[in-house]
Amino acid sequence: MKEMHEQLLNWIDEERDQIIGLFRALVREKSPNPPGDTRSACDVVKRHLDEKGLDCRVEAPNPIMPNLVASLDGARPGRHLVLNGHLDVFPVDADGPKWSHDPWGAELVDGRIYGRGAADMKAGTAASIIAYCLLSRLRGHWNGRLSLTAVSDEETFGPWGAKYLLDKYPDLLGDCMLNSDVCGPEAIVFGERGPLWLEFTVQTPGDHGANVHKSKSATKIAMLVAGELEALTGTADDKEYVPHNIKNVIASGKETLDASLGAGAGDLIFQVTLNIGVIRGGTKVNMIPSSCVFETDFRLPVGMSKADLLSKIERILQKYPEVSWKEIGGAESSWCDPDHEMVGILQRNVESLGRPRPMPIIALGATDTRLWRYHGIPAYVFGCSPNGMGSQDEYVDVDEFLDVVRVHTLSAFDYLADST
């Protein structure tokens, strides 16, 4: 085992430039979602595997959103490990603060690689690809099957991406899944809160602004409803949504979350949170608005279902017959075993690089890993820090990236080497 680790680490050192080159090539291929066109990024992955002489196939139920799938078999039958990463990224906010580097340039400055999607998650997807390629050279030394899935459509819940693949090819669930989306090397994500996106529409007759006796105001009603929705946030309620031992593990990850996402992040894991991302209503200052639409982004603590929250929302709306709503996106929260063998493997390999032991945490945002957990498959995220994610000057520290490559490569090997 030790010899194999040394071999893998030597290859990573020897091929450092090529590994960094793959990551930068992925960043340079623009793949913002919307529109989610990942064709050129997927071509980079396919070319890389072709150059290594490794077979793969591309599944594209939506022609602009290809998904690359590749599998390798080891020496003997055994367990199946799936490596998963996404190719689509956030858009660049044209109205937001200006970037000091080209968001699609993958510039390497002072040991950092800048770019939209560098952290979320082209560094991670590159790490999965490298791990896959390096393990292909040691096929006589591990058992079972290793699969690589580089998917599209992750930012919008994956109907054309991971969800499509798993529905069509349930074999890709495997026995365990490893993903390297952002989380920071001090953490291992074993569960995620559940996003619930709703659109509310308020409709009233409307009238002249002076005639408030004639019509209710759609914008005022929207504000009242928004206030009541906000009151649902904070501590969820006293209901036990997860087993006590899991709750303890979640609680012990608070400091790690604060360290990786900033002070206050850890307090959110047991809370319902609300962002009102969009609000539109009214035409003119002296007209009573007849319509107002607003979109809410709730995040639910692990174990609390969408139905739990929707029943509370429906109770509120009974007082407001002018309001209708629909779900425009969402996913149930998920969690898996924080004491699974893969968590121990990741912790050992991170420590072997001289880094502190990473702690299992619940992520505030959602990733495709939930799709595996819904099927009862243990699925973990270990990846780079979320520097500038979703804002400007997103970057990844090159040394951190290389350590993420090392940890994924060694951990995939360890899981399969122990496989019988």
Ligand SMILES: [Zn+2]
């Ligand atoms: Zn991501």
